[in-house]
Amino acid sequence: MKTKGLIIILLTFFVLIPDFINAQDVLNGVYVKEKTLNRKPVPYQYLREADVMWSKTIWRMIPLREKMNHPLYYPESPIGDRMSLIDLLLWGVRNQGLTAYDETPGDEFATVMTVKEIEERFDAQTDTIWVEDINTGEMIPQVVEGEIRAKEVKSFLVKELWFFDKQRSVLDVRIIGICPIRESIREGAEEEDVEGGGTVDMEEIKRTKLFWVYFPEARKILASHEVFNPYNDAERNSFDDIFFKRYFSSYIVQESNAYNNRAISEYTIGLESLLEAERIKESIFNFEQDLWEY
Numbered sequence: 001m002k003t004k005g006l007i008i009i010l011l012t013f014f015v016l017i018p019d020f021i022n023a024q025d026v027l028n029g030v031y032v033k034e035k036t037l038n039r040k041p042v043p044y045q046y047l048r049e050a051d052v053m054w055s056k057t058i059w060r061m062i063p064l065r066e067k068m069n070h071p072l073y074y075p076e077s078p079i080g081d082r083m084s085l086i087d088l089l090l091w092g093v094r095n096q097g098l099t100a101y102d103e104t105p106g107d108e109f110a111t112v113m114t115v116k117e118i119e120e121r122f123d124a125q126t127d128t129i130w131v132e133d134i135n136t137g138e139m140i141p142q143v144v145e146g147e148i149r150a151k152e153v154k155s156f157l158v159k160e161l162w163f164f165d166k167q168r169s170v171l172d173v174r175i176i177g178i179c180p181i182r183e184s185i186r187e188g189a190e191e192e193d194v195e196g197g198g199t200v201d202m203e204e205i206k207r208t209k210l211f212w213v214y215f216p217e218a219r220k221i222l223a224s225h226e227v228f229n230p231y232n233d234a235e236r237n238s239f240d241d242i243f244f245k246r247y248f249s250s251y252i253v254q255e256s257n258a259y260n261n262r263a264i265s266e267y268t269i270g271l272e273s274l275l276e277a278e279r280i281k282e283s284i285f286n287f288e289q290d291l292w293e294y
Helices: 002-024 067-073 085-095 115-121 191-195 215-223 239-244 271-289
Strands: 052-063 100-104 107-113 127-132 139-144 153-165 170-185 205-209 212-214 251-255
Touching: 052 067, 052 271, 067 153, 067 239, 085 115, 085 170, 085 215, 107 170, 107 212, 153 271, 170 215, 170 271, 212 215, 215 239, 251 271
Parallel strands: none
Antiparallel strands: 052 153, 052 251, 100 107, 100 212, 127 139, 153 170, 170 205, 170 212
16 A cells, blocks of 8 residues: 555656746747847948948927837836837846936936936826825825826937938938927816827826936847737848838928027928928938939
């Protein structure tokens, strides 16, 4: 009887242990993803100051509500190895030493921001509220932990430099920095209108520039994280591919000018702003075309 019992225990041991080991080694797929994790950003062409015969600084807005830009906005919270652009930038600032900058007049990369300052821009700082005790009826203080709501970032402001390289005879562009724009409800507006799917006047929406990220510094992080591809899960681009190959929809909101680099919205309104943005875009295109004879 003792021998029979020992055999049953050993059989149970050898049957259950492999199941326990396999449960710890579950692969959510059929292969290990390594291509994107080990990907490096495509290096820029070497550029000398003497080779730049013309340049123009442009600021453009990437609205995440547009369907083409949805891969930059979704998922609203990380799903496995997938995350949105704002979640990736915040992860880089917290864990990878990515530098966040506070915008100052004339220079977007002059003042370094801390994580706490970024949380304050999200209104995510810890607060104390007074609530009623259900047992005594007295008001007691209760600490409420702040929470960063990344889904409130509905657009990105991009600073880029267009230039003509006479050494290669090409008009090229390089992104200098990226700034997430948070949209929130102004004080006094009816928040339930937004949460309930209703409409809110544009005047009631407050837009806040959260922080600037120096794009060349962020490229290593952007290149090692993939973006959802609706057509093929096996061939996904990285965030760096999206910006390097210009796979996004945007419109111009500002250009370098003599009037303190004023934005288009400061001297035009409505449809005139869109026409002015198209005029700036057309002027860059015409500059390149006018260099050649056909």
